[in-house]
Amino acid sequence: MKKKICFVIMGFGKKKDPLTNRTIDLDETYKKIIKPAVTASNYNCVRADEIMESGIIDRSMFALLINAELVIADITTYNPNALYELGVRHAVRPYSTIIIKEEEEVSPFDINHSRTLSYKHLGSEISNLEAKRCVRELKDLISTVTTTPLTDSPLYSFIPKVVQPKLAQEHFDEIIGELRTREDSIYSLMENAKEMIVREDFVNAAQKWKRLSEMVENDSFFVQQFALCTYKSQTPNKLVALTTALTIMEKLKxxxxxxxxxxxxxxxxxxxxxxxxxxxxxxxxxxxxxxxxxxxxxxxxxxxxxxxxxxxxxxxxxxxxxxxxxxxxxxxxxxxxxxxxxxxxxxxxxxxxxxxxxxxxxxxxxxxxxxxxxxxxxxxxxxxxxxxxxxxxxxxxxxxxxxxx
Missing domain, CATH: 1.25.40 (Serine Threonine Protein Phosphatase 5, Tetratricopeptide repeat)
Known part of the structure; x- marks a missing residue:
């Protein structure tokens, strides 16, 4: 890939914030703030679910954490995978990592001194005015990180003599391959499911969400969408669809x-x-x-x-x-x-x-x-x-x- 890569680590779909009890649609953040800012900065924007084939971190993820020229980590809702991946990034790269979060979030102690961009989320959406402000500020941050890289990893700040691990470019290219072309990636399946809902094809949408819920264990968003599309499918009839949907929701009690x-x-x-x-x-x-x-x-x-x-x-x-x-x-x-x-x-x-x-x-x-x-x-x-x-x-x-x- 000719463009530099910006790897985005964050949750996806709708997630509950454990501190504020709000449900936040993280896809809104990605689509309205992160991706526009990254693309405008001439980076190739790649989110974790666009390359993941399962909910388990794989070698593509580690390769990107090591070699991506830029990483943006959204820690909103304290997604455990995102926090873990941010820790890995800080361990393997001394600079070029940007942290963002929803304004009501409190940064964990270990990273509360790191450069952080805050944005206001309304739960299901982000206002166009707020999105424009954040895109502008994130672009400025990306420009600063790109032109004047400074150490932003706590590990390399406190122990500057740590030797940074390296991954040869040919090995990186071999691992990554063509990004976002896998039809069975989490991202592709999720986008397909959303398109099916728009077309009112709830039967096939339910099957997509079912597969996603099996790929990523304990993800409430996929289970919720699986149940929602199941009962709306009315297949084989309304009563069976509803009782099946109720059984699906039992997992979240x-x-x-x-x-x-x-x-x-x-x-x-x-x-x-x-x-x-x-x-x-x-x-x-x-x-x-x-x-x-x-x-x-x-x-x-x-x-x-x-x-x-x-x-x-x-x-x-x-x-x-x-x-x-x-x-x-x-x-x-x-x-x-x-x-x-x-x-x-x-x-x-x-x-x-x-x-x-x-x-x-x-x-x-x-x-x-x-x-x-x-x-x-x-x-x-x-x-x-x-x-x-x-x-x-x-x-x-x-x-x-x-x-x-």
């Missing part, structure tokens, strides 16, 4: 992140719809409630309120019926208080506003404000949602209309 709680809640809710078994609705309520109470996650909040309304409809005790409806109304108002400022303040900066708009539409409709419900429904549609996303929104809308009859 206890559910302690918003993504798992949201998917599990949806499975239980749909199981109730298919079977009319109130126990499924009760579990859905408790699952969504946990996601709402722990994370103020608007998706679980909206669905918690919707399930409470359904529970009220099927409750014979008049006092409980009143409680469910009051709790649903209170929750929807709190959801609006959380989501509305995000759209009004940051709308011009965000790519993904459709689900926030859909949530506001549903909440306003439930509260009887039809004018604002229609306003935000149109904003949702203006974002060009996929066909399956429109179907999901319409199903919820129709359900809410029936509740008010």
């Amino acid at each position: 206890p559910f302690n992140d918003a993504e798992s709680l949201g998917i599990a809640g949806a499975i239980y809710k749909n199981l109730w719809r298919e079977t009319s078994d109130m126990e499924f609705l009760n579990i859905a309520i408790e699952t969504y409630k946990k996601g709402w109470n722990l994370f103020n996650d608007y998706y679980t909040g909206e669905n918690y309120a919707n399930c409470l309304e359904q529970r009220a409809l099927n409750e014979s005790d008049s006092h409980l019926k009143i409680y469910y409806r009051i709790e649903a109304e209170r929750t929807r108002k709190e959801v609006i208080d959380i989501v509305l400022p995000l759209l009004s303040v940051h709308k011009e900066e965000l790519e993904e506003v459709k689900w926030r708009s859909a949530t506001l539409s549903n909440c306003f409709r439930s509260l009887g404000d039809i004018s604002r419900a229609e306003e935000y429904e149109q904003k949702f549609l203006n974002e060009n949602p996929e066909t399956w996303e429109i179907s999901t929104f319409q199903a919820t809308k129709e359900e809410l209309i029936k509740l008010k009859l």
